[in-house]
Amino acid sequence: MKRKILIIEDEKSLVNVLQDNFKQEGFSVVVAYNGEEGIEKFYLESPQLVLLDINLPKKTGWEVCKEIRKVSTLPILMMTARDSDEDEYRGLDLGADDYITKPFNLKILTLKVKKLLKLDDVSIYKFEDFSFDAKKGEIIIENSSIELTRREIQFLEYMIKNKGIIFSREYLLNEVWGFDFDGDDRVVDTLVKRVRKKMDKYSYLLKTVRGMGYSFDESKN
The missing domain is CATH 3.40.50.2300 (Response regulator)
Known part of the structure; x- marks a missing residue:
């Protein structure tokens, strides 16, 4: 794309x-x-x-x-x-x-x-049959391509670059939406649901940590 x-x-x-x-x-x-x-x-x-x-x-x-x-x-x-x-x-x-x-x-x-546009960054992440290309704005699962919106790309790229770190909703609003965003932090939950749906069987990579927020973690626990 x-x-x-x-x-x-x-x-x-x-x-x-x-x-x-x-x-x-x-x-x-x-x-x-x-x-x-x-x-x-x-x-x-x-x-x-x-x-x-x-x-x-x-x-x-x-x-x-x-x-x-x-x-x-x-x-x-x-x-x-x-x-x-x-x-x-x-x-x-x-x-x-x-x-x-x-x-x-x-x-x-x-x-x-x-x-x-962050095109100078290393932008391809691969895990088993799952890959994410931030430049093209797509997820590929078993050779099937799923396009992402700009916000989904920004969010997933940020989470992958910071694997294993737990981020609160408020922190993610600041980092992904920007400090001048004055909306509800539930937009983070909505975005996570959309991204997980597109990640299909690899949705477990994007984890909810109860009472704390979200993290990107390759473990299956």
């Missing part, structure tokens, strides 16, 4: 360069040329990352970032021709994950995108 990037930028020549670059890097690319179209494409296309210009027609990058952050924690990387600490601070304050100033080096931009 290719990672999908939504580019929201009104400069068509730059969009063409960015499209070619990210397609060569193996990404799926969706484009919007103004802020309103960008928000529409965000809801329609469910991208894994948004590359967002600040100076956009119809809705500014600030407005788009704020709108997306109301409903999603996906990575947002802001682009601007301005070179101002105030702009950088404002973008990060609104919830952007990173910032790059035009003109920029495509290699540096690509590295930033891969870092935000």
Whole structure:
């Protein structure tokens, strides 16, 4: 499964360069040329990352970032021709994950995108007939592939990287959802149920520790 990037930028020549670059890097690319179209494409296309210009027609990058952050924690990387600490601070304050100033080096931009998507991590876990590929966003059990949502990927990747450690619901909310999440910690239980269902006969790997939380443990006890 290719990672999908939504580019929201009104400069068509730059969009063409960015499209070619990210397609060569193996990404799926969706484009919007103004802020309103960008928000529409965000809801329609469910991208894994948004590359967002600040100076956009119809809705500014600030407005788009704020709108997306109301409903999603996906990575947002802001682009601007301005070179101002105030702009950088404002973008990060609104919830952007990173910032790059035009003109920029495509290699540096690509590295930033891969870092935000954690594509530089060792991402394949295997146990018996079970494997999890964080880059592709899938579980494979006996050669059958099951796709995961972004949140399921984040959660399972975090649990596997910290095998044997027991995490409380509150801790997992901070680590997987983020410190600004103000929902109920029962969302953790709901996510665990979804992931276990997809793990099928290997659901026992994701253990409930009564009164404490959850852990990823390869023992069958």
